[in-house]
Amino acid sequence: MTTAAANSAASLGTDWELDFYSRPILESDGRKRWELLITATPNAEAPEEPFRFAKRCPSSDVNSLWLSSALKEAREAALESGLVAPRRLRCWRSSMRTMVQRAAAELDLEMISSRRTYALLDWLQQREQEVYPQEEGFMAGPLAPPPASVTTPAVPLPEEVQGDAWSWAALPAQLLREASEWPMGFSGLLPLPDAVEDNQPVPGLRLFSNSRALAMAGWLGGLEPVRLLVEGRQLVLEAGQDDRWLVSDLDAKAAEAISNALAESKEIGKGLQFIAIQASPEEQAFAGFWMMRDIATL
Secondary structure: OOHHHHHHHHHHOOEEEEEEEEEEEEOOOOOEEEEEEEEEOOEOOEOOOOOEEEEEEOHHHOOHHHHHHHHHHHHHHHHHOOOOOOOEEEEOOHHHHHHHHHHHHHOOOEEEEOOOOHHHHHHHHHHHHHHHHHOOOEOOOOOOOOOOOOOOOOEEOOHHHOOOEEEEEEEEHHHHOOHHHOOEEEEEOOOOOOOOOOOOEEEEEEEEOOOOHHHHHHHHHHHOEEEEEEEOOEEEEEEOOOEEEEEEEOOHHHHHHHHHHHHHHHHHOOOEEEEEEEOOOOOOOEEEEEEEEOOOOO
């Protein structure tokens, strides 16, 4: 990569994904270890290792003041590495939202409550499997409390995101590796994991609107799309931190086909999915294109 391209890539990767939480390790004082993890959101044009920052927090100092100071330290570390300062923080734990919001405000950073933190979750899984078990005081178990047993019912998509029609589709992973070169208005692209074969089909949703495609794309980006799933005979989009949107009702045949495609992607395609917004099925450009992943939140 040329210097100019590297600088451009760095300027694009200015969103940070953050997790400030306890880990399954008991310290010598009998309290659980707290740790701040930050990773820059990678982008498809710069798939190399993103900026990362890790810092332990004494259990007696778990507050927004400590977090604000640590965020400042992380920002200085990024700048010293030749990277640009972050513009936004994505926080996926609802229980920590208020504390992170207060700390971010001290540094004039925008905080987004969002589970669109795929790089962070991959890093957490790696640390749970390879790092924490090697630490003295490690306790086997999940990194976070289990999800609530009651699922929030999906509500219809906002009118602003409802198009004229939709279709289900699949694209080969090889094609998605070139997505950064496609003409598009709004986007949320991800580097494809190396383990995904080029011919692996990636399932996704295509939304069409002849008159409002670009406006729809702007709205959808603001929803922070996370993953698509089938529940019963409904196609559901999960977004933000805990939002659930009903995309469409399905007949039995379509529900089975889409559910099978999503399950295959989750099993052997790293959970990759996409949503595309276009003016029409024949349109070559995209008003919006988002890649997503169905992966576990620890």
